[in-house]
Amino acid sequence: MSRILELSASELVSKIRTQEITAEEYVNKCYERIKKVEDKIHAFITLTENIALEKAQEIDSRIRKNENVGLLSGVVVAIKDNICINDVRTTCASKMLENFISPYDATVIERLKSQDAILIGKTNMDEFAMGTSTEHSQFGPTHNPHDLDRVPGGSSGGSAASVAALETTISLGSDTGGSVRCPASFCGIVGMKPTYGLISRYGLIAYANSLEQISPIARNVADLALLTECIAGRDSKDSTSIDSGTQNLKNCLVDDVSGVKIGVPEELFGMGTDEVVSKAVWEAIFKLEGLGATFSKIKLESLEYALASYYIIAMSEASSNLARYDGLRYGLRLNDESYDWSTAYSRNRGVGFGAEVKRRIMLGTFALSAGYYNEYYLKAQRVRTLIRQELSKAFKDFDLIIGPTMPILPFKLGEKLLDPLEMYMCDVDTVIANLAGIPAISVPCSSSQGLPIGVQMMAPALREDVLIKVAFSLEQHLKPDLELKV
Amino acid sequence: MMATTELKVKIGLEVHCQLTNLKSKLFCSCSSDYRQSPPNTHVCPVCMGTPGSLPVLNRKAVEDASSDCFSFEYAD
Numbered sequence: 063m064s065r066i067l068e069l070s071a072s073e074l075v076s077k078i079r080t081q082e083i084t085a086e087e088y089v090n091k092c093y094e095r096i097k098k099v100e101d102k103i104h105a106f107i108t109l110t111e112n113i114a115l116e117k118a119q120e121i122d123s124r125i126r127k128n129e130n131v132g133l134l135s136g137v138v139v140a141i142k143d144n145i146c147i148n149d150v151r152t153t154c155a156s157k158m159l160e161n162f163i164s165p166y167d168a169t170v171i172e173r174l175k176s177q178d179a180i181l182i183g184k185t186n187m188d189e190f191a192m193g194t195s196t197e198h199s200q201f202g203p204t205h206n207p208h209d210l211d212r213v214p215g216g217s218s219g220g221s222a223a224s225v226a227a228l229e230t231t232i233s234l235g236s237d238t239g240g241s242v243r244c245p246a247s248f249c250g251i252v253g254m255k256p257t258y259g260l261i262s263r264y265g266l267i268a269y270a271n272s273l274e275q276i277s278p279i280a281r282n283v284a285d286l287a288l289l290t291e292c293i294a295g296r297d298s299k300d301s302t303s304i305d306s307g308t309q310n311l312k313n314c315l316v317d318d319v320s321g322v323k324i325g326v327p328e329e330l331f332g333m334g335t336d337e338v339v340s341k342a343v344w345e346a347i348f349k350l351e352g353l354g355a356t357f358s359k360i361k362l363e364s365l366e367y368a369l370a371s372y373y374i375i376a377m378s379e380a381s382s383n384l385a386r387y388d389g390l391r392y393g394l395r396l397n398d399e400s401y402d403w404s405t406a407y408s409r410n411r412g413v414g415f416g417a418e419v420k421r422r423i424m425l426g427t428f429a430l431s432a433g434y435y436n437e438y439y440l441k442a443q444r445v446r447t448l449i450r451q452e453l454s455k456a457f458k459d460f461d462l463i464i465g466p467t468m469p470i471l472p473f474k475l476g477e478k479l480l481d482p483l484e485m486y487m488c489d490v491d492t493v494i495a496n497l498a499g500i501p502a503i504s505v506p507c508s509s510s511q512g513l514p515i516g517v518q519m520m521a522p523a524l525r526e527d528v529l530i531k532v533a534f535s536l537e538q539h540l541k542p543d544l545e546l547k548v
Numbered sequence: 549m550m551a552t553t554e555l556k557v558k559i560g561l562e563v564h565c566q567l568t569n570l571k572s573k574l575f576c577s578c579s580s581d582y583r584q585s586p587p588n589t590h591v592c593p594v595c596m597g598t599p600g601s602l603p604v605l606n607r608k609a610v611e612d613a614s615s616d617c618f619s620f621e622y623a624d
Contacts, residue, residue, distance in 0.1 A: 146600045159599065166593050168600060267599040300602050386597045393599075 066091055067228040071137045071285040074231060078136035081125060085118035085136035089180055092138050096183075096229045099548040104204050105214075105224035107143050108151050109183040114138070117180045132177030133292055139174060140224045140233040143184040144191055144267040145276060147171050154267050155199035156189045158387050158394050158414030168265020169300065170234060170276050170293045177292045182230050185220030189416045190384065191236055191269040193217045194244055194488045195478065198418045203475055207546050208250060208512055212472045215245030221279050222249040227548055232280045232289050238270050239372055240467075240492025242277035243504040247467035247516025250506045250544045252286050252533065253279045257523045258499035259304040261290075262297035270379035271302075273372070273496040283505070283534045287311035290526065306524065314530040317538045320354030322528070323460045329365040330465030330491050342508035342515040343466045349539055350464075350532065357464070360456060364448045365494060371449065372493035373486060374429050374442035381426030384419070387411060421482065450498045457522045462532060466491055467504040467516035495520050503529040509542045565613045575603035 066088060069077070077083050093111060100106060121135050141147060144154045146164035148171075153159045167175070174181065188198040196204045196219025204219040206212040207227040214223040218235025222245030225233050235242040237255035246253025255277045266276050278289040291312070296305045326347060331340050347357055388407055389395035394414040398406040415423070429438040456463060469490055478485045495502035500523050507517040517536070521528045573580050576594035593601040 144600075152599070154599075162599065164600070165598065166601075264602050265600045268602075299604060301604050386599070391596055391598070 067095055069231070070282055071134065071231050071280070071288055074136055075134065078121070079125060079131065085121045085180065086115065088136055089114050089118040089138060089182070092182060092230060095227075099227055099229065102205060102210055102548050103207060103223050103227050103229070104202055105185055105220040105227065105229060106140070106183045107153055107155060107186050107201055107220070110147070110150055110181055113150070114180050114182050117178070121178050121180075132179070133288065134174065135178035137179050138182045138231045139179045139289075140182050140185050140221055140230040141171070142187055142218050142221045142233070142235045144187060144236055144269075145170065145234060146265040146267065147181060147184070150184065152184065152267070153201070154190045155187045155201055156414065156416065156419070157200050158411075159392075160394065162392055166265065168276075169262040169297045171265060173293045179292075185218070185224055185233065185235075187220055187235075188217035188241075189419050190267070190380070191217040191238055191241055191274070192380070192418050192422055194240070194485050195473075196220065196245070197475065197479060198416060200416050205475070206248060206472050207548055208514060208544055209472065210547050212474050212513070213248065215248035215468070215472065217241040218253075218277075218279065219245045222246050222251060222253065225249070225279050225281055226251050227546060232278065232285050234289075234293075235277050235279055236266055236269075236274055237277040237496065238274040239376060239489045239496050242279055243467050243492050243502060243516070243518060244488070246279055246504045247506070247518075248472040248514060250509070250514030250516075250542060251279065251281050252283055252503065252505055252537075253277060254286055254290065254503040254526070254529065255495055255501060256290065256294065256526060257304075257501045259302050260294050260306055260501070260524070260526070262293075262295075262300040262303045264297055264299040268383040270376040271383065272379060273376055283530060283537050284315050287315060287530050306526075309524065309527055311526060311530050314527045315534050316531065317535045318354075319350055319532055319535045322350070322355040322462060322532060324350065324355055324357040325360045325456050325460035325463045326357055327360050327362040327365060327463060327465060329362055332490075334487060334490065335466060335469040336471060338510040339466045339469060339471065339515055342510070343464070343517050346507040346517045346536060346540060347464060350536065353535060353539065355532075358460075360460075362452050362456060364445065364452045367445045368449055368494050368497060369486065369490050371442040371445040372489070372497055374438050375446065375497075377422045377426035378429045378439050379426070381423045381430065384415075384423055387414060389414075418482070446497045449494065453494075453498050453500065453520075454522075461521065461525075461528050463520045465518055467518035468492075471510055471513045471515065491518060499523060501526045501529055503533050505533045505536050506542045506544070507536065507540050509544050512543075512545060514542060514544055565616045567609055567612050569612070570606060570609055572606060574606050574609055
């Protein structure tokens with residue numbers, strides 16, 4: 063396999079700037095790789111070859127003329143298909159938006175374009191970001207590059223698989239309840255959900271506004287940090303976005319964890335956590351201790367209710383966010399001249415949405431309805447406050463909270479489709495950070511029979527610097543034994 | 549003898565502020581001057597509810613409506 067595909071983003075940028083390789087050459091190599099492996103991986107829904115080659119040629123031309131180029135010049139980025147690119151098909155892996163061409167660029171896309179990143183295509187996902195395995199895509203599942211019979215995780219499965227399979231340098235996904243950290247863990251790469259508000263959601267097709275963030279995915283921590291810095295920061299089009307303050311993530315790429323205080327909640331190693339996963343994560347904790355960090359076991363009782371709280375809030379917000387899909391202005395419209403409005407609307411949505419999406423809309427509508435709102439939605443929000451408070455208190459004594467990203471190893475395709483609850487339970491460790499709005503990163507720490515295991519770290523709001531520093535350190539010292547099957 | 553009951557009446561007033569002086573819409577920067585324009589001309593991804601768009605609250609609307617409220621001296 064060509065070594066050019068394994069280059070990190072920073073190596074790539076410097077080689078392209080010095081013209082050791084051209085952006086066009088690199089992009090062509092990526093598309094060659096895509097053509098070779100896509101029938102086994104299925105990470106992409108749409109490829110944007112024309113845009114990509116045009117951009118690559120433009121970058122090469124500006125470099126030849128000695129002009130300035132951006133921080134990501136020549137770096138190839140795959141974009142989850144719920145992030146809008148102007149004039150490009152954006153489907154959310156749903157029949158409802160199968161032919162929807164976005165009329166505008168998401169803010170993160172504008173920022174990537176301004177840093178000369180090359181957009182290679184739109185990646186596969188669970189429909190409307192609802193899922194943990196990418197099996198709920200209406201265009202077929204994505205396969206884990208480390209074991210083609212297994213899931214890559216979800217909902218950003220395509221974004222993670224394409225990075226792991228060397229189809230792209232880096233990618234963007236979205237993380238509402240773990241949808242970037244889960245596939246990063248299952249695919250043996252790094253993924254980080256930023257502090258709520260750090261990365262603009264303008265252009266992210268909404269599932270649950272109070273929980274989700276566009277999130278970076280990369281093969282190494284340095285690339286992740288670079289990508290984050292290029293897209294983070296206040297956006298006037300997203301009222302929930304904030305500035306990063308004095309974060310300078312490049313400076314955190316140092317192998318020094320001395321004095322870092324780590325809290326290990328026993329709730330993250332509860333019933334349902336595989337022994338091999340537990341063992342692997344504890345090895346990572348002991349490694350960090352050996353490098354100068356300290357750890358203590360702690361009890362965070364409110365975490366027992368995190369999953370229930372998350373699903374009620376997420377489904378409620380989803381029922382509201384997906385009400386717009388009426389077939390009037392965009393999206394699927396069946397030819398229903400003969401039906402009354404109410405019937406036509408229902409039929410259209412019945413056909414356009416998949417089973418899991420319909421399930422969540424119905425449950426969310428129920429949870430918000432009169433007579434049930436107080437019992438479910440309001441109660442879930444109160445629990446959410448308790449979780450935030452308990453974590454806040456813990457962060458007074460600790461810099462980081464650590465645990466597994468996923469309680470289990472990557473499972474086989476079809477294994478968890480019989481009972482939706484079985485799939486929901488996989489999110490038990492990841493939803494916490496979304497509820498609390500805090501940043502969380504997944505780093506590969508080990509493997510079991512070739513299947514990747516990730517360790518998750520959470521930090522207080524706007525302390526991505528701590529996550530990057532400790533993640534970088536772990537990366538230098540833990541080299542999981544992983545092999546691509548493509 | 550018949551007992552008499554005193555009836556108490558509670559009257560609620562729902563008061564709306566119609567902010568006709570605003571130049572742009574409540575949640576986006578499209579012009580709010582619709583009167584002479586054909587349909588669907590002062591539109592953008594936000595007010596069309598296009599997937600991925602987000603509303604941004606009109607600051608002047610909040611300021612104007614608030615000052616209207618304060619001008620009714622509410623007794624406690």
